[in-house]
Amino acid sequence: MKNAASFSRMVKDEVLKKDFTAHEKTINMVCGIQTGEQWEDDERTAEMRERIRRSFLSTGSVSNPEKDYHLEFSCHDAAEAERLSRELEAFDLRPKHILRGRNTVVYLKEASEICDVLNIIGAHQSLLYFENVRILKEVSGNVNRRVNFETANIGRTVSASLRQIEDIHLIDQTVGLKNLEKGLREMAEARLARPDATISDLAAGFDPPITKSGASHRLRKLSKIAQDLKKHRT
Numbered sequence: 001m002k003n004a005a006s007f008s009r010m011v012k013d014e015v016l017k018k019d020f021t022a023h024e025k026t027i028n029m030v031c032g033i034q035t036g037e038q039w040e041d042d043e044r045t046a047e048m049r050e051r052i053r054r055s056f057l058s059t060g061s062v063s064n065p066e067k068d069y070h071l072e073f074s075c076h077d078a079a080e081a082e083r084l085s086r087e088l089e090a091f092d093l094r095p096k097h098i099l100r101g102r103n104t105v106v107y108l109k110e111a112s113e114i115c116d117v118l119n120i121i122g123a124h125q126s127l128l129y130f131e132n133v134r135i136l137k138e139v140s141g142n143v144n145r146r147v148n149f150e151t152a153n154i155g156r157t158v159s160a161s162l163r164q165i166e167d168i169h170l171i172d173q174t175v176g177l178k179n180l181e182k183g184l185r186e187m188a189e190a191r192l193a194r195p196d197a198t199i200s201d202l203a204a205g206f207d208p209p210i211t212k213s214g215a216s217h218r219l220r221k222l223s224k225i226a227q228d229l230k231k232h233r234t
Contacts, residue, residue, distance in 0.1 A: 007064040011118065011126040012057055018122050048087040053121040055084055062114065065133040071114045072107035074100070081106050091120060161195050164219055167226030168192060174229050184225075187218040 055073050063070040075081040081097055081104035088095045088106070093113050095106045108114055111134050118127040168188045171177060177188050190202050197205070203215035 007126075008061045010129075011062055011121075011123045012060075014123050014126050015053060015057060015121055045090075048090060049120050049122075052084070052087055052117070056117070056121050062118075065111070065114075065130045066137075069111045069114055069134075070107065070109055071117055072105050075104045075106060076102075078104050080104070088117070091116060093117070157198055158196070161191070161197075164191050164222065165195055167223050170226045170229055171222065175225075180225075184218055184222055187215065188222055191219070 055075075059074040059076075061072055061074075073081075073084055075084060084106050085095045085097070088108075093108060093116060094110075095108055098105045098107065108117065111130075115127055115130060115134075118124075118130060168177070168191060171180070171188065177185050180188065186206065187202070190205060191197075194202060194205070199215050199219070200212050203210045203212050206215075
């Protein structure tokens with residue numbers, strides 16, 4: 001499916017192959033035999049479905065879901081647009097309007113609502129295709145967000161580690177690590193030995209292990225010492 005026109009054509013071809021009205025009347029007659037009042041409601045619903053179907057066949061289009069979610073009807077006047085909107089609203093949809101040249105365009109951009117329209121007009125195979133594409137896009141989007149999140153975390157860890165190592169080298173070259181209190185000296189040595197480790201991993205590597213907050217506190221103290229040394233050098 002390469003473009004919106006080909007998907008719209010697929011939907012329209014599917015709908016045109018069905019005797020939609022006859023199919024709906026068969027269902028309505030069955031309902032009417034069971035409940036007389038329900039028959040009137042179902043008949044009105046079937047008429048609205050048929051009008052929406054005809055509107056889509058004559059002026060409707062739907063975007064390829066691989067690219068975007070957009071279904072629209074290009075109405076010749078405001079009265080037609082209002083009538084179509086009321087019928088869509090009867091199916092709990094929330095259509096919007098926009099003027100495009102001399103036409104009023106009634107459109108939907110929510111994927112779930114577009115699926116509802118495809119169901120209303122009887123394009124069930126197209127609906128399945130649309131849903132499959134939507135699910136794949138959502139899964140792909142979730143994977144990409146997770147990858148981006150992890151990449152950002154790695155980037156922050158590496159940047160922090162480089163700053164910490166730079167501070168530790170400065171301390172070593174000026175006052176010497178051996179002159180630090182034991183906890184700070186051990187943290188400095190641990191960071192130099194494991195430049196790629198997260199703070200949690202550094203904390204777990206102590207014997208006995210310390211908390212992540214404890215490791216962060218020691219690293220901040222090392223940074224403070226380095227900053228003080230830089231001030232005295234300037």
